[in-house]
Amino acid sequence: MNAAGEGEIVQFDNVGLRYETGREVLSDLSFTLYPGSFYFLTGASGAGKTSLLKLLYLAQRPSRGAIRMFGTDAITLPRERLPQLRRRLGVVFQDFRLVPHLSAYDNVALPLRVAGATERELTRPVTDMLEWVGLADRMTARPATLSGGEQQRVAIARAVIGRPQLLVADEPTGNVDPEMAIKLLRLFEALNRLGTTVVVATHDVHLLRKVPDSLIMRLDKGRLSDPTGYPPRDSAATAARPVAGEGQ
């Protein structure tokens, strides 16, 4: 492990999380996510997947431990500097979290507008992205008029349009048909090949086998039950790559 944080996207060191005075929902998490890697985060319901993802997309500070993201200490970072880190992330929320009064187009354009893109700059990318996820004819539709699967595709388009360095997706294929699920997974893979580190939380064990170079992080009652991680199937390519928890 690179102790200085150079070359690592995320580094967790003995991280714990409890909500208010309740029990710890995440305990003793220590792992490293490397650039260009593809991770599946698995575990039973209540294992803490969403809580871990919240820490990853900086929606929550841990109760203890240390987190470094993009070489920066995310715990002591002043909150006014958090947006700089967040703009390097793409997030697909389990409940989509689309802005209800904005159209599909405006929802997908949101990260670009926040980042300062002009309307002229963003028109083509947003249109292309919506076409790519099969929603070219639903650009002006508001989320309430979209089906669950359509909303999920809008959420994914919004997450990837900024070409993030770290893409975090919580059950991103839960509401789409198998064909679209494969297509979206291929999108994540393609982004991964372009250098984006991808973390996908899923219940779907079949999904794991569809990304041959992926690594698995398995959560069990708030702990990484297999902190060294393992590829879904043996392959020379994956064996040579750094895996979650390596170097602990």
Add this chain to the structure above:
Amino acid sequence: MSENGGGLRLPEFLSRGLFGRGLAGGRRQAELVAQARLSGPIPWVLAIMVALMTIAGAGGLALRNTAQAAAVELSGGITVQIVEARPEERSRQADAALALLRRVEGVRAAQLVPQDELDALVEPWLGTAAGEAADVPVPALIDARLAGSLAPARLAKLQEVLRKVAPGARVDAQSTWLKPVFGAIASLQWLSLALIVMLAFATGAAVLLAARTALGNNRDTIEIVHLLGGTDTQIARLFQRSIAIDAAWGAVGGFLAAVAAIFVLARSFSALQAGIVSGAALGLLDWAQLLLVPIVAVLVAMLTARWTVMRALRGML
């Protein structure tokens, strides 16, 4: 679209990378905050507050104009009363006092108030027969203008000189008669200023509540924008802009309503044809000052909204 390593065609821009990382504003960003517009409280609150502040301000300015006009009118003015029961003696003393006054240094003008004007002055109290019957000894009046200040010592000395030729002479500065009126006008001016300040505070408080409500209603959107890398300043600017637009609509409406009310009141007062009221008319500079009311109200609303939102956002991660 472009070919990528895995044979999957991605949107071309994803392969190229994206945009600069600056801050952006603009209409489309402002739409992030759900707009209530006229169904929300801000336009109505601002309209009412601005109307009241403008009317209070106009009242204050009119009172100031009245006081200033009266002060100019009475500046250097004195009245010499010849209090003498016998008409012939009163007339003699009045002529002597007038002649003496015209010779005194510092007296710019002096004239005897004609009898018909005196009759008109006392007519409301004594009736039309008062002058003719001469049963009631109405004093003779001399209206004079003095250069320089009307210090009490100067008036006392003048009265002493006049009494040598007219023992019934009494000298009064005209301004002293209106001193209580000026005092009341000053109090009313302070009252209108206090009203404006209180209404401005009330406007701020109303905007604060509305901004908090808007924050609550848009909390999910704010969280999403935060998680997408939006800064507090960006989010505050969205609310500030939204509330400013609402406030501007309300302020314009309120100001126009107040202007209409002021014109109606002005017409009613001008019908009184009272000398003191004629000086109260608002000039261009007064209207320019009143125009500041809606502008300042919108600024107060914007700054209050910004402060409220920034304070609330600091409590979020």
